[in-house]
Amino acid sequence: MTTIDPVDLTARLIRCNSVTPAEGGALVLLQELLEDAGFECRRVDRNGIANLFARWGKKGANRSFGFNGHTDVVPAGDIAAWTQDPFGAAIVDGWMYGRGATDMKSGVAAFAAAAVDFVRNTPPDGAVILTITGDEEDEAKDGTVALLDWMAGEGERMTHCLVGEPTCPERLGEMMKIGRRGSLTCRFTATGVQGHSAYPQRARNPMSALVRLLGRLEERPLDEGTAHFDTSTLAITTIDCGNPATNVIPARGTATVNIRFNDVHSGDSLTRWLEDHAAAVQAETGVVIGCAISISGESFVTPPGEFSALVRDAVEAETGIRPDYSTSGGTSDARFVRTHCPVVEFGLVGKTMHQVDERVEVAQIGKLKAIYGRILRDYFA
Secondary structure (H helix, E strand, C coil): CCCCCHHHHHHHHHCCCCECCCCCCHHHHHHHHHHHCCCEEEECCECCECEEEEEECCCCCCCEEEEEEECCECCCCCHHHCCCCCCCCCEECCEEECCCCCCCHHHHHHHHHHHHHHHHHCCCCCEEEEEEECCCCCCCCCCHHHHHHHHHHHCCCCCEEEECCCCECCCCCCEEECEECEEEEEEEEEECECEECCCHHHCECHHHHHHHHHHHHCCCCCCCCCCCCCCCEEEEEEEECCCCCCCEECCEEEEEEEEEECCCCCHHHHHHHHHHHHHHHHHHHCCEEEEEEEEEECCEECCCCHHHHHHHHHHHHHHCCCCEEECCCCCCCHHHHCCCCCEEECCCECCCCCCCCCEEEHHHHHHHHHHHHHHHHHHCC
16 A cells, blocks of 8 residues: 655655745645645645645535645745754754744645545545645735635635644644634834933923833733633834934834734724824824734634544544643634634644754654544544
């Protein structure tokens, strides 16, 4: 019985230099593998971003198991700081090194290998769908969103979806995601009146207004957390005015905050909250404060149920560890899939993702394939 080696496939994907938004040959490689196994594949490129849709089975099947992942990676950074070639996929002491080794070419390889073996050996009564994007690490406007837009127009549908992002903090099997916090970034621009620092009464200091505003925002917690989420957080990420002089009050200053929020809030409700505080400080100080707000994702949760239990049971069966349900961490493309079908996430240990010497334990790639294979068998049983 021929099987696909997920370790070899991971190495071949790592050797594709697919630093976002470059495709680098990764999707070409996957398309060839999947088409050879009978998957119907379509490139769904948009605005220069490469995306791949692959389906085994009939369009519109009553049960269509979906997998979502990405082959784009963040830049390697200081290559001289790496002990191995970031695009070489070298194996040293049982670890494979390379950009994307953890996030998330190993996850894509494990699922693709599991899916090919599954449809060849035990063809299911239903469909298996892979949606692989080249735009997860960048702005994510023309990646999974483009795939879902195309699927809606073509009448393609997943009944459930698994996102293969790294989810485990320390050990494979200890955590799966059933939701994610929302993310919002606000850049405040404060415009006052420039003046001499010895005569502050003749100026209107934008930095003082920003400090007052930021103090108000941090004054008390955003909430107390919810059933599935920890407390929302607000982080001040930068304050700047570009002023090289020590005796000049600047005319203009900026500050940026990032909020990771739970299901108590929405992007709209937090936008109103930020704008209200800015308006209050503007009225108190006379400094004009503008808000430029970007919402990269709303909070969501897939309530625990049959699907999450199926994934959890499969993980425990293969690892001996029963994963916790979690909504921690940053955003992922699950935030887009949630509007299409129920979605959960499970993948490898993510400790080295985006770091110098990103690496994956080789044995865990095969274990992840076994987990994904069991999920497929149980789903269509």
